[in-house]
Amino acid sequence: MNTPAGQLAHTLDSPATDPVEVLAARLREQYADRITGELVVPARGGRYAPLPDDLHPRLAAALAGRGITRLYTHQAAAWEAVQTGRHTVVVTPTASGKTLCYNLPVLQAALQSQARALYLFPTKALAQDQVAELLALNEAGGLGVRTFTFDGDTPGDARKAVRTRGDIVVTNPDMLHQGILPHHTKWAQFFETLRFVVIDEMHTYRGVFGSHVANVLRRLQRICRFYGADPRFILCSATIANPVELADGLIGADVSAVTDSGAPQGARHLLLWNPPVVNPDLGIRASARSQTTRIAKQAVKRGLKSIVFTRSRLMVEVLTKYMKDAFDRDPRHPARVAAYRGGYLPTERRAMEKRLRAGSIDCVISTSALELGVDIGALDVCVLNGYPGTVAGTWQRLGRAGRRARTALGVLVASSLPLDQYIIRNPAFFLGASPEQARIDPDQLLILLDHVRCAAFELPFREGDRFGDEDLGELLAYLQEHGVVHREGRQWHWMADSYPANSVGLRSVAEGNFVVIDTTGGAQTVIAEVDYRSAPETLYEGAIYMVQSVPYQVERLDWEGRKARVTRTRADYYTDAIDYTRLKILECFVEGGSLAQALSTTGDVTPDNRGRGAAPAGSTMTAISSLASHGEVHLVRRIAGYKKIRYYTHENIGYGNIDLPDQEMHTTAVWWQLRPAALDAAFASRQQALDGFLGAGYALHIVAAMRMLSEPQDIGRAVGDGNAEWFASVGASGRGSLMNGQGEAVEPAALARFTPTLFLYDNYPGGIGISAPLFEQQAAIIAGARQLVSACECAHGCPGCIGPILASDEVRGFSPKQAALTVLALLPNEADTLPAP
């Protein structure tokens, strides 16, 4: 538990002696040319409030037993808000003692009136942490409050005890959805006395997942009403732009916010770090990998606890090896360096968390798996190997370092990717940006419909009931037509031989994990699990698969059996898969021509033209310029081969073929094409058109993700010809380039037919219902994209509008930003949707 160390005097080391300050100063001094921006947040003392007068004496005693004699001001504010019966959201930084904000009122209610509480955590690991903390407090005060986890790992014979005896039940949204709500009668006693619902890590409930969870909470509230309970919600979140809005959306009620943290915080230094140019002729920079390793090594040598975040599991293993080579050379000593990522066995992860908390690890290298609030103790230095992709995600990871009275250092090391380079060269962009908004759309029709089905199973609906903002009667009538509910009098009853929650997944579609089996020396030991989606790029035959940076070679991959057999190897290289994605249109459900006003002459789109994307005033020439379609597409992802890369030198020492079935996905998409005539009229060259499509796609993707559901990865985007003959991507040069189905480069000018097609597709197998509303709202999305691009202050394009444009691109002869605007101008307008006069 993050105890407010209220009684501790602040003995901040002076800048001259604080080892973190010393390291920061040394880095600044020695590498001034690599640091493109920095931020120093001064230390802040704690603000305290006395324990509330009405706090139960036994609870106060328990706190005293844990060394807590006063609260931080935000903990007191949360107490106040909850005691007055308001739903409350607490938004304060990592390690500010958030858990006490909800544990106090919950324990108080349990002691005073045997009231119960339900805790929801997004993952099982977090749930286990919380139980450990509650148990400690409970034990300190002999409170006798029973806390149990209820999840997929809870054995069948223990479940009844959890239901009937648990004062606090800790679970996750998936279990609530499939295991608890449909069986609510078994939980009758629990619901009758349910007083609090705690939702921690609220910021993870966004996008599709968040929209599902909001509906699960609607169902929970419905069940509570049935049992005469009206629980208060206490939500906690990391910093996002719109915590109150998200909380309101999740629980469908007004929420009061506690956002002013009273916890003390040490000073924070953030350095933006660009690897040095190593080849001025070619403009090649040193790798982020080498820089990250260097910084992390310096930190560890100075005795500072460090964490390194990477963007891929592979990089976790590579960096772990480098760090281990430096610090764990002697096998007789316990390891100082550890890797942490998804795919390790749960027991291994738990053991790792324990060692981290105990402080016996000096450096941990992790993917975003540690971004969530898994308790790993105090760290001093955080190095990000590459920009995590979002502002909020970056701050969340940086927040892993820095505890109360100690100075923390964060270093963001840019990779050579365009987005990283943009961020690092425009430090003001990142340092000044506010975190992203977390959006949900609980009334997305298909998600809503799924949960209306689940809710009808749980309790009959009555006439006049509400569930979401759509007309419930209509939805029920639709379900009746499809034979799952039956209207009788003023009620709708579930009437089907099925269990609807089982066919509704809150997250992505699970297709079976692969197990990695070590067969070295005839053994058969499972050493890891790999999820279905990443198996093809990590477990191909010949791949070097690493666990804690110990290399194994994949000998055989049993695709059907979901098994990979590996043996220990001493290879001095690692492998990296080469993949590419193509899309093919299968069926068009709906197609609509656009009456967008075509630009009359090519002169309107010269590079110098700074038009805002609208047709020139007074133009009278109209024609159908673009075609928008909604339909089914076939997506093929091919893992064609792999590279062998030698450690340290990173030279390519060979290629291997991968013989795996193409990863195929049927899903739904919206796509736009321009009429050849309009295309020819608007662009001087195919390269311009291509850059225009890629830029327009980038902007549309941002707006679509914002308008639909907030997770950008819920939606995929692609530019191709629609027939899987070629597809376009932004190459290393920052320019659009084409490849054919075999992955060979193609010159745009060499194509006989050139019909660039811009796809936004639903990035889940079978589609989860994103593309239809996207098609429905396309005009608004296009208008939003135009607005986004034209209002952007950049000259030729940036990650905020059409994607990162490197400086060298400014001399390409035309403005990619203008090209994107031209494409957007030709796509359907809002006005087009009105019936033609």
Add this chain to the structure above:
Amino acid sequence: MNLKSRLSRLQTDSGSTVTGTAPKPPASPLRRRLAALRPERVHAQAATGHDTLSIAALTDALGGELLADGVIRIHRHIPLTGKLGCVELGTLRPDPLLPGEPGTRNLRQVYIDTETTGLSGGSGTLAFLLGVAVVGNDALSLTQLLLTRFAAETQLLSAFAASLSANDRLVSYNGKSYDLPLLLTRFRMQGLAPPFGGLPHLDLLHPVRRLFGRRWPDCRLLTLERELLGFSRTDDLPGSEAPGAWFDYVRHGHAGRLVRVVTHNRQDIISLAAAHSALARAVTEPHACGVDLPALARWMAKHDEAAARALLLQDTASLCDDGRRLLGHYCRRAGDWQQAVTVWEQLAARGCSDSLLRLAKYHEHISGDLVAARDCCEQLPADAAQAQRRRRLDRKLQSGCPSPGLCTRH
């Protein structure tokens, strides 16, 4: 774009392109959006060629009475003579006894079986048909309660609750895991107190598994009928069709399959009562019924080890090795050394090392025949314990320890 234009756009689009077999309800904007979002095959292939039946006509057809609007009660008083279906009714007993049950209990056995709207459980599944039966001295009294509309579930449950009394024992087949939890859910859903909280409950599936689990391919009720009651149903509606049968009636008034569900449920209950009596008979005449004898003996031994031993002694020649080991165990505990030694010697001859060990101990500590003990010990698999035993026996043989009594407790 505002909602109105979104909807009008969708209407235009779907109007022009959505084809196929979807039903065409009066156009509502939301419904059109749904249809466009999720083009689905039509569900309701309404069964044709069925007559629709009013509840009154259904009540007549079933020979029942209308208890409430939506609950039909079908009551049968069946004299225990001749056959019903395939069951010899004369074999039914009012109070069959299983091992461990006292003879005079004054308990009424209430046989219970439900038909439900699904097998998945959860609060969206209900019991639309509830059958209970009681066996008297000369007649079987069987009552079925059939629900025909959701709204009458309270009445159905209340009628069921009213039929129970404090000295009842429920007897079911798999009811502990299925029927009773489901009924408990229904009582809670309707805000009623469940009437069977304190009643004892015998789930026949458990003794059937015990006695026949290793003899039969499975322990389904249909298997029990074939193996223990000696018949196979003909023209039975599979239980899996029950949900659809009820939906047919509630939705369309088609009662054809529902009537057959009522028959199916009646047969289930009669088989349940017959199975109870047959089980009691199987306990007293295990050889005739193909009972797993050691399993029965273990069951009996929980309450009466002497009876279990007597059971195994009835026909020692045909006992399996497991049965012999058990017999040896009971005989040893009862001090019947002669019988125990006979059994162990038979088993030892077939290479049972456990029995050899028993014999070695017996000869060392009871009979005092150290040579025989040494001989048995020699044949035991070599391990540390065996070596120690052999050393001890050698020592005793050398010192010529005369009296078994002096050596037994060391």
